[in-house]
Amino acid sequence: MDLFFKYLQYEKRYSPHTLTSYHTDLGQFAQYLQKVYEITDAAEADHAIIRSWILSLVQRNLEPRSINRKIACLRTYYRFLLGQQRIKANPMLRIKAPKASKKLPGFVPEEPFNNFLDSFTFEDTFEGQRDRLILEFLYGTGMRLAELINIEHANIDLHAKTVRVLGKGNKERIVPINDSLYTCLEDYLAYKKAAVSDNNSEKLLVTTKARPLYPKFVYRVVKKYISLVTTSEHNSPHVLRHSFATHLLNNGADLNAIKDLLGHASLAATQVYTHNSIEKLKSIFEKAHPKA
Structure with missing residues (x-):
């Protein structure tokens, strides 16, 4: 073994x-x-x-x-x-595997969550800005939890507004950084320089003792803030990845582009998000079709 x-x-x-x-x-x-x-x-x-x-x-x-x-x-x-x-x-x-019921990925509602990110006042401290960056990174890039905690300073290109993500199977992909995330990054880096004693840490996201973040830490942060937006049980870091994909699809993004942003090996893994968007499609149909 x-x-x-x-x-x-x-x-x-x-x-x-x-x-x-x-x-x-x-x-x-x-x-x-x-x-x-x-x-x-x-x-x-x-x-x-x-x-x-x-x-x-x-x-x-x-x-x-x-x-x-x-x-x-x-x-x-x-x-x-x-x-x-x-x-x-x-x-x-x-050996045959038992059939598993397909559960649709949970996601946070688009408008309330975006309003929360835009209006909520995070603490004016290193910890508060780190929490904000965690949420913005997960929702703004759709990356996995393991990918997030392994981001290093060398992976960030502020000039090009991109982040290099090391995904499953050590496959690299380049993901764009939106304006909101860019601002969060700049604020966080300033606070980190002032608050963290060891600034030689290669990891971007660290504790006040310059130790890399761990999964349970990120889980607690995400659960804390998502619970302020929705009472749904879907409050893990992966839910923000699902939300990223679902909201992109709802707003007309190409499925192949979403596949590349998520780092999926095949389109089959990305197609699950089309089920979450059926209500959006129904709404468009009812508003636009003369027979609706």
Whole structure:
């Protein structure tokens, strides 16, 4: 398994989040094999044993999406074992994943959220300006949480008004910086220079002790401010990414352009946002079509 995770990290360049999830999934599978079948090597498990583990997950009422992620982990693992000639046949070929209901991505309402960003008075401190920048960055660029906390000063080009984002699989993309975000950046950098003792930190977003921000920190910030705008349970950093895409689409942006801005590998991943925009399309239809 150690060799497998080195393969994922250095050759496949999986994200730290995926690596952590796969560590958990494989660990749970290994515990199941040992406890139920007294098997200490996953290479010895056949499709019937693997299916019994999946069934046990279903019986525990685990979400289909979580089960499918665990199945995806095992598919990757057994393909690796086959490539390493540790097994003669891939037992995952006979495993079918349960169907998961497609949940439409949640998003914040466009007008109230924009009014909030324009009118809310953030604290006139380093912390207050950092909170503001977090919201503006997530909503203004549509980047992922992991991409946000890994932004370095070298990735920002204030002259060209762009930010270089390192996405999944170490794929780089260039995202434009809007005027509002540009102003936030300038304000934040001034406060950071005055408030943070170690200004040699490469990371753009840091704590007052110059340590890089971590996911839970950003979650708390986003949840705090989104709750002032909406009572919806959708208040994670990823919701601002969904909002970015949905609002762009509602205002006539090209789907391919949104795909490139989000860093999606295929258009299929971006098309989910067209479902969120159907109400907008209905509204336009009712106003414009003579038979509506």
